[in-house]
Amino acid sequence: MPRIPVSAAAALFMVSAAIAGPVERPTAYDEMIARQAKVHGVPEALVHRTAMRESRYNPRLVHNHCFGLMQIKYATARGMGYRGEARGLLDPQVNLTYAVPYLANAYMLADGNEDRATALYRGGYYYLAKRRNMQGLLRTASSPAPVPQPAPPQAPEPPGNPLVGLVSFLSGPAEAAAAAPSWPTQARE
Numbered sequence: 698m699p700r701i702p703v704s705a706a707a708a709l710f711m712v713s714a715a716i717a718g719p720v721e722r723p724t725a726y727d728e729m730i731a732r733q734a735k736v737h738g739v740p741e742a743l744v745h746r747t748a749m750r751e752s753r754y755n756p757r758l759v760h761n762h763c764f765g766l767m768q769i770k771y772a773t774a775r776g777m778g779y780r781g782e783a784r785g786l787l788d789p790q791v792n793l794t795y796a797v798p799y800l801a802n803a804y805m806l807a808d809g810n811e812d813r814a815t816a817l818y819r820g821g822y823y824y825l826a827k828r829r830n831m832q833g834l835l836r837t838a839s840s841p842a843p844v845p846q847p848a849p850p851q852a853p854e855p856p857g858n859p860l861v862g863l864v865s866f867l868s869g870p871a872e873a874a875a876a877a878p879s880w881p882t883q884a885r886e
Contacts, residue, residue, distance in 0.1 A: 723754050726766065726789055733793045737801035737836060738843040743811050744793075747800055747818060756789040765789065767796030778838040798836040806831065 722745060730748070734741040744767075751768035752758040763770050764786035771783040774795040779786070786792050799818065806822050806829070807813035817825065826832050 722749065726754065726793070729790055729793050730797075733797040736842050737798050737840070739797060739801040739804045740811070743804065743814060744797060744800065746811070747796075747815065750815070756792065757787055759787070765792035765796075767792055767800070769796040769799065773799055776837075795838050798838050798840060802826070802835045805834070805836075 726748070730744045731741055734744050748754055748766050751763075752766050754766065756766045758765065758768065760768065764774075764783060766789050769786060769792060771779075771786065774786055777795040777798050779791070779795045781791070786795070800814065803817035803822050804811070804814040806825050807817055826835060
């Protein structure tokens with residue numbers, strides 16, 4: 698059997714990829730992706746990136762025991778709470794419902810690093826979660842939406858010009874604003 702050198706195989710692959718052209722992102726899944734991304738606190742762009750990388754937005758793709766748009770394994774989907782048959786994961790809505798929480802866990806364990814989250818999504822994160830003692834924080838499809846962190850308290854405003862208060866007290870608020878000098882007062886000559 699003739700052997701093809703690695704460089705020739707790589708060149709052949711690159712030519713076939715160039716002929717195929719870029720894949721445009723279908724808008725049919727935008728609303729579903731936006732909803733699941735919001736519920737699980739993961740950037741929409743990361744979900745789109747994962748769907749493109751895993752299946753090129755092909756919801757009917759089955760490869761190496763991985764199913765659908767996000768190429769989630771049946772056992773992984775069951776771990777996220779799925780109770781249907783494996784072929785049910787070919788429905789994009791069902792697939793996103795169980796794959797996005799898994800991606801959200803990878804994103805959390807990657808400390809918000811999207812590249813690391815992608816690697817954890819593909820390779821699994823169980824042992825990392827176990828090592829960090831974070832198994833209790835992992836999401837499932839039925840997890841409630843994450844609560845946003847409250848904004849830090851703002852610094853109090855500096856006190857106003859004390860002369861405005863005195864003039865206001867003596868003459869009334871409208872005249873005080875016009876009559877009071879700006880703070881600090883003009884420099885002495």
